[in-house]
Amino acid sequence: MNNSYSKMNILTESDVEQKIIYKLLVTSSPYGLGYSDSDIRTKPDIRKLTIDKGTKKKLYYPDYAILIDGLPCVIVEAKSPGENLQEAIREARLYATEINSTFKQNINPCSRVIVTDGQRIISSFWDVDSIYVEFHFDEIDPLNPKFDIFLSFVSKTNISLFATDILKSIKKKARYYKPVYMLGGKSVINETVGENSFGTNVSLEYKFLFNPDSMDDRKSIVDNAYVQSKRKQSHVAPIDKIIRAALPPNLIDATSLDDTEKPNEIFDKIEDAHKLRNEICLLIGGVGSGKSTFTDYLRLVAL
Structure with a gap:
């Protein structure tokens, strides 16, 4: 694979968010995690929560949160190149802890965290003070064992299975369907709505x-x-x-x-x-x- 990430000019936190993290989230497997835009929440849509204690207590919200079937499952934090990733992963874990505390006992949907500074990427469980997998962006390659472990850990395919188990434990035998899938087959779902001629006429006539x-x-x-x-x-x-x-x-x-x-x-x-x-x-x-x-x-x- 020709690793396009290694060729990018990454200078700021915004570069890390837009050029690396978002691309990695939405790129299909085996080159990325395979999430869709609707699975990803950005800062304007993420609730601020109070994390930490004492003098370190502050309002915090991550750069991205991944929701599967309505459950917040993955917290993603981006930092500028060279910043302290240990502090970043600590903050992400604390935020995941606050999210999980809103659910019933032993129900912890927010189970994974990802942090990166545009050079390294680290991922771990929310409740373990150790790194599950760490690799450099030059190692983003389907044949790289570390990247393969990363995909197995936080890809949409695997997180969706985890979310399904969480929903079963919450609602037992209840089953849920997205309204769009109750309309019919793919031909109905993918049907294009015709042009709104009335709206077009109104917008022109009353410009x-x-x-x-x-x-x-x-x-x-x-x-x-x-x-x-x-x-x-x-x-x-x-x-x-x-x-x-x-x-x-x-x-x-x-x-x-x-x-x-x-x-x-x-x-x-x-x-x-x-x-x-x-x-x-x-x-x-x-x-x-x-x-x-x-x-x-x-x-x-x-x-």
């Missing part, structure tokens, strides 16, 4: 509502379609107060912008943020959160 281009369209939205709320309305009064208290531009020493793409005159002013307390409002929000529409509402309706 001026979803993505207004002109000021007339924007004014029409805030006049007729803007949804008010007490939380949003609470911002109107302080903004109105600032505007009413402001002096007209012809009565103060206005500064013109030499280059509107690089308004250094503005940047120079806001560097001393403490001097601008109660004098400037920043409207902050993600793309599509309604900043422009709220500004139109202020200008055209509320004020």
Whole structure:
């Protein structure tokens, strides 16, 4: 096998997560662990838990968690190249311990942990202070005995069997099916949903509502379609107060912008943020959160 991992330029923890760990998780056996995207949870979807005790007590969550049939089975922690993997595996074990404590006695689905710094990979059981298998990324090869042990330890095929046994011990004889498999055979499951012609027509015909281009369209939205709320309305009064208290531009020493793409005159002013307390409002929000529409509402309706 031509090991593609050894050729990668790995410098940061993010490189380790995206270029190595995720690739190893989703690559099919015998070159990877064979998990699907739906089996993998990333940081935004992983619950923070308090681990450790005393002065070391802290909130922690791993880089990845592997769920099989709804059970958290594997914890994966990535570190920057050269970082302490012993500390990483200790934290992963503590997190697995907290997860397992939420289940009944002797039911411990979160049984494996994996840690790596982009150079070495270590895997072990959650409750044993010893390494089960350790190898270098140059050894990712189906013919390498260490890598073969790693696959047998944490591949989807083997973890799925383990998860099935856990579910049997929890629910005894109960059987579960994914809803999609109750629809029929593979032909039904793989059937493609036809184009939503109604949605296409609506999005084209009412484009001026979803993505207004002109000021007339924007004014029409805030006049007729803007949804008010007490939380949003609470911002109107302080903004109105600032505007009413402001002096007209012809009565103060206005500064013109030499280059509107690089308004250094503005940047120079806001560097001393403490001097601008109660004098400037920043409207902050993600793309599509309604900043422009709220500004139109202020200008055209509320004020």
